[in-house]
Amino acid sequence: MTSDEARSRLQALGLDEAAVEVLHAHFEDAERRGKGGHGYSRVGWLETLGFDPSARPARVVAEPGFERWDGAGALGYLLLEEIVRGTLEAPPERSKVVVAERCFPTGVLGYWVRRVAEGGLVAALTATSPRRLPHPRGGPPLTGTNPLAIAIPSSDGPPLVADVSMGAITHGDVLEGRAAAEDLVPFGGPQAHKAFALAVGIEMLVGALAGPEPGAVLVVARPEHDPVPGLRALAGGRRLPGG
Amino acid sequence: MTSDEARSRLQALGLDEAAVEVLHAHFEDAERRGKGGHGYSRVGWLETLGFDPSARPARVVAEPGFERWDGAGALGYLLLEEIVRGTLEAPPERSKVVVAERCFPTGVLGYWVRRVAEGGLVAALTATSPRRLPHPRGGPPLTGTNPLAIAIPSSDGPPLVADVSMGAITHGDVLEGRAAAEDLVPFGGPQAHKAFALAVGIEMLVGALAGPEPGAVLVVARPEHDPVPGLRALAGGRRLPGG
Numbered sequence: 481m482t483s484d485e486a487r488s489r490l491q492a493l494g495l496d497e498a499a500v501e502v503l504h505a506h507f508e509d510a511e512r513r514g515k516g517g518h519g520y521s522r523v524g525w526l527e528t529l530g531f532d533p534s535a536r537p538a539r540v541v542a543e544p545g546f547e548r549w550d551g552a553g554a555l556g557y558l559l560l561e562e563i564v565r566g567t568l569e570a571p572p573e574r575s576k577v578v579v580a581e582r583c584f585p586t587g588v589l590g591y592w593v594r595r596v597a598e599g600g601l602v603a604a605l606t607a608t609s610p611r612r613l614p615h616p617r618g619g620p621p622l623t624g625t626n627p628l629a630i631a632i633p634s635s636d637g638p639p640l641v642a643d644v645s646m647g648a649i650t651h652g653d654v655l656e657g658r659a660a661a662e663d664l665v666p667f668g669g670p671q672a673h674k675a676f677a678l679a680v681g682i683e684m685l686v687g688a689l690a691g692p693e694p695g696a697v698l699v700v701a702r703p704e705h706d707p708v709p710g711l712r713a714l715a716g717g718r719r720l721p722g723g
Numbered sequence: 724m725t726s727d728e729a730r731s732r733l734q735a736l737g738l739d740e741a742a743v744e745v746l747h748a749h750f751e752d753a754e755r756r757g758k759g760g761h762g763y764s765r766v767g768w769l770e771t772l773g774f775d776p777s778a779r780p781a782r783v784v785a786e787p788g789f790e791r792w793d794g795a796g797a798l799g800y801l802l803l804e805e806i807v808r809g810t811l812e813a814p815p816e817r818s819k820v821v822v823a824e825r826c827f828p829t830g831v832l833g834y835w836v837r838r839v840a841e842g843g844l845v846a847a848l849t850a851t852s853p854r855r856l857p858h859p860r861g862g863p864p865l866t867g868t869n870p871l872a873i874a875i876p877s878s879d880g881p882p883l884v885a886d887v888s889m890g891a892i893t894h895g896d897v898l899e900g901r902a903a904a905e906d907l908v909p910f911g912g913p914q915a916h917k918a919f920a921l922a923v924g925i926e927m928l929v930g931a932l933a934g935p936e937p938g939a940v941l942v943v944a945r946p947e948h949d950p951v952p953g954l955r956a957l958a959g960g961r962r963l964p965g966g
Contacts, residue, residue, distance in 0.1 A: 574786060707930030
């Protein structure tokens, strides 16, 4: 699918121009970073999803160090875009915890935290999604792939962005036929219990704060130090996450 | 080492009675949960550490949704104890981010978040430690083992506690001769780049907020939902983290 075709098909879904641009920018970034499973291929998937293109997220609690948002039937991409823009327009004095209820799909979490870090703030974002990972010993799916993304501004260039899903493969790999659904297990082979524990912890953290439907939790804070250049020097050319 | 011997040797280090009880309770809990590497064996290690037994942590910023603490030469255990007690005595209205500078050693992170969750709050805690994990492709150590612990209260019994280090083995395994230092690499074998990315993200998150010495970051929030009983039922007897 070309960029232009993706845009036209998003318009045909009934989304307004601003929403089309939000989704298109996310998909384009995913393509550019080699994450095709979160790129234009998702347009076809959205066409099968059945959603209200006029729904808009609502901020239901706004306090200095805490916000709660409700997707209210809008696509998760649009909710995360609102949260990122709001955070950049009015950065917290010290820190902020943001809970996003009914936030699905969330796309590439690194995309959202990178933008927050480009604005000079530290950000950590995690999100749940439909249950797809079973216990390492088998049984029904118990958790989503539950990625955790962390981004840190750096004085020597772009932010450092770590964005890790707890699955051995992505759901996009399954959607695109590159892997079988039964390969979607916690990563780590003989140590899969560690990735599973992280997936469970995130599932319950987001569940306790945002409720039973997929949601997201973002923590934002002002950095007091600039550790990334030192780490990049120490790594001596070895690839660091998101680099 | 017996419980009584551990207590006497802690007293002999010059710690006052209250501090001895804090450390002893932590080590005893670690022993009881089969984490001997964080238990009484650490008393001998503390004897080699060289620290000021009279140093006490200080809270340097206290706002409704944010706190900053400085270990100020005190053992990290004592700083985390202060943070846990303060959080339970005055729980945040919505959420709180707590940054702990110069916080080392931190022991078993699950121990601290479990207590916060027993008090009815959701807690996520992460901490850095001396650099011990190299890049999956080799080279010098770039990050600590950088555990992440998440605890969630549950209406059906004890909290769910996930506590995961990014190392394939623990530093305690090395200290106690059960493993070689070169086995202390990011977990996950062929997918070690994922655990490494998490270790790097945490290293930079804590570094940006707490500074170059090992530190910790805690996020606490009031739960709005009770997802643990449903997960426990779905898991059907399979072991969940911290269970």
